[in-house]
Amino acid sequence: AQTVTQSQPEMSVQEAETVTLSCTYDTSESDYYLFWYKQPPSRQMILVIRQEAYKQQNATENRFSVNFQKAAKSFSLKISDSQLGDAAMYFCACFESGTYKYIFGTGTRLKVLA
Amino acid sequence: GAGVSQSPSNKVTEKGKDVELRCDPISGHTALYWYRQRLGQGLEFLIYFQGNSAPDKSGLPSDRFSAERTGESVSTLTIQRTQQEDSAVYLCASSRGTSGRFEQFFGPGTRLTVL
Numbered sequence: 001a002q003t004v005t006q007s008q009p010e011m012s013v014q015e016a017e018t019v020t021l022s023c024t025y026d027t028s029e030s031d032y033y034l035f036w037y038k039q040p041p042s043r044q045m046i047l048v049i050r051q052e053a054y055k056q057q058n059a060t061e062n063r064f065s066v067n068f069q070k071a072a073k074s075f076s077l078k079i080s081d082s083q084l085g086d087a088a089m090y091f092c093a094c095f096e097s098g099t100y101k102y103i104f105g106t107g108t109r110l111k112v113l114a
Numbered sequence: 115g116a117g118v119s120q121s122p123s124n125k126v127t128e129k130g131k132d133v134e135l136r137c138d139p140i141s142g143h144t145a146l147y148w149y150r151q152r153l154g155q156g157l158e159f160l161i162y163f164q165g166n167s168a169p170d171k172s173g174l175p176s177d178r179f180s181a182e183r184t185g186e187s188v189s190t191l192t193i194q195r196t197q198q199e200d201s202a203v204y205l206c207a208s209s210r211g212t213s214g215r216f217e218q219f220f221g222p223g224t225r226l227t228v229l
């Protein structure tokens with residue numbers, strides 16, 4: 001069964017520092033995509049970054065980057081130079097191309113300390 | 115519209131009543147998804163549409179839940195005989211297609227409270 005696990009319910013980081021959010025997943029498919037979404041208190045889900053499983057190179061979007069370890073089924077998110085606006089719930093998700101379903105983790109609440 | 119819209123934004127109902135939740139996707143988006151998010155939880159995948167077809171309904175929690183989509187436009191999620199455990203935020207998302215390479219755009223959600 002497809003599962004996504006986020007083992008850190010809450011994380012804190014000082015403004016301007018770097019933080020890493022962990023995610024592991026389980027899938028038997030070879031064609032899948034991985035995502036990190038941000039959900040601020042406004043409830044609006046926003047895509048942060050996406051990784052295609054067939055790509056070895058780690059995705060990067062400005063201050064956000066991932067460490068994709070395919071063999072270990074690990075997909076962590078690194079946020080550099082943290083800003084107060086980064087405070088939100090972060091969800092890791094997996095999309096299996098064979099089932100067209102998205103499976104989300106339970107989320108990590110990130111607090112940014114001034 | 116500029117983004118995915120959902121209505122109502124909040125709905126309070128009594129146990130046993132039926133409710134209808136609406137999602138208006140971004141124009142031209144053929145794929146549409148419904149999720150349920152219970153308080154403090156992650157998103158639970160309910161159903162997806164490709165056009166007006168829903169190939170897999172196995173994610174719907176019970177036979178009290180149903181969903182329809184008119185063409186490649188509005189979708190409604192109906193919950194019959196609501197129960198207190200149905201209380202949650204229901205999120206809708208749309209994308210240009212059902213491949214993972216297409217970004218999902220989410221609506222603001224409908225918060226359903228069943229008394």
